[in-house]
Amino acid sequence: MTLRIAVVGGGTGGLCLAHGLVRAGVEVAVYERSRTRTERLQGYRVHIDPHGAAALHECLPAEAWQRFLATTGESAHEFAFVTERLRELAVLREPPAADPSKAHHSVSRISLHQVLSAGLDGILWHDKEFVRYDLGPKAVTLHFADGTTADADLVIGADGANSRVRAQLRPEAHRVDTGIVTIVGKTPVSEAAARFTAGPVYVVAPPGCGMFTAPHLFPELALNDETAEIDPVHFDNTGSYVMWAYGARRLSASEETLRDSVLSLIRGWHPDLVRLVEATPHGTVSRLPILTSVPARPGIPGPVTLLGDAAHSMTPFRGIGANTALRDAQLLCRKLTSGIEPAVAVAQYEGEMRKYADKAVRTSARSAEQFVSESRLGRVVAKAMFRAMGAAQKLRR
Structure with missing residues (x-):
């Protein structure tokens, strides 16, 4: 049968x-x-x-x-851990896989x-x-x-x-509901996003919040462009951009003020992170409650x-x-x-x-x-761990 x-x-x-x-x-x-x-x-x-x-x-x-x-997109082989002032803690690199079926892809x-x-x-x-x-x-x-x-x-x-x-x-x-909320956006690759195109970046931020960026880079246009005329900002799948996510507990903001809320929360961080968020079109910013x-x-x-x-x-x-x-x-x-x-x-x-x-x-x-941990000791330990990881990889190289 x-x-x-x-x-x-x-x-x-x-x-x-x-x-x-x-x-x-x-x-x-x-x-x-x-x-x-x-x-x-x-x-x-x-x-x-x-x-x-x-x-x-x-x-x-x-x-x-x-x-x-x-x-x-172009595969990134670098993963950086930095502070909110973009001080490098560790940069992990791995050689590209020869077999695409065993590789990482964006x-x-x-x-x-x-x-x-x-x-x-x-x-x-x-x-x-x-x-x-x-x-x-x-x-x-x-x-x-x-x-x-x-x-x-x-x-x-x-x-x-x-x-x-x-x-x-x-x-x-x-x-x-974990109580964690993330605000996510994508910034077209430009001068404002250039610093974040080498690979994913994990920002070990002050206690209670975290930030992450990841590039999606195209050497040329993608094959499927069926949606280009629907909404070139929200639906574009052929242009290079850097995605970013900011997360915290008890994070509240209206859909109209999501980007501005993040800007107010990262005031005092490195200017390149601020510029990255500032250059993000409002239409690409979303609020995502975290459930499991x-x-x-x-x-x-x-x-x-x-x-x-x-x-x-x-x-x-x-x-x-x-x-x-x-x-x-x-x-x-x-x-x-x-x-x-x-x-x-x-x-x-x-x-x-x-x-x-x-x-x-x-x-x-x-x-x-861990991303939104409010433990100051935990942040100190995390930074020390990432520094040790970075030092170990440099030694291997």
Whole structure:
């Protein structure tokens, strides 16, 4: 009997999985609530680490993999730790990987989505808002907001941090607000941003706050420019920019005053950091409350499972959320195409996924807490640790 798989959610992990299943000849349908392919195109850069790169390389057809590589920015091989006055604590450098499938990549979320959503005609269905599922004796029935239904033998909830599939499957698995808020913006590369184009910069700021910058640089225009005429500021995915994020607890500001609020908070920091924020267009600045999932007891594997943020929502700190979703897609694809019974494949996937995903959630949450730590002693220790790291690398060089 042919296994019918339904993926709820057309995000990074769900689309990567769909490509892998299609390549293996498995019948799959992806149901995405966005009305069109370009409706959800927004956001900032995303860091693809070697785990994510390996998953994309394994699941994507060769043409899509090359398209992904063509849309990535120039890879940075330098990570700096500095004070708010830009005094260097450490600069970590690593040589570029010869194999792109084992390398780090910087990619626009817009470009990544465009690459992943291409080549899935007749598989990726838009304007399909999932409402609920029913477990039947022979199939799982999906119900959508437009009144239609679809049947599948296995349903994979890849519908993000606010997953409706998870809410029905594991109602006890919820997210909590950490109390941390970040304000994020992107500054087009210019004289004001030039100092921050060598690679990511972690600002070890005064207690109670933190700042991070990361460049997204294109040697030339990216291949997919479908959104250039929609909103060149918010949706641009072909121009070079530096993304920055400022985080703290009890950070309140209206949408209209986000940039000015950050400027008032970093007054007295190095002028280059101030200029970076000042040069940021208002339309690119967003407020992002930081939430994380809480540990939940493993459920009994069945014909419905979860992937990515739906399974393990984590904070954006350390930049591992998208990579963990891609790792899920790679693992689940392997299990479902290995020839073992689907129920066994799902059980093995969930068992293995929990090990690395639970660790990623904890690591990410701990990094978020350290980013806004109010401990003066903690800041002193952190600076000493980074200085030691920098000295050790210089000695090795």
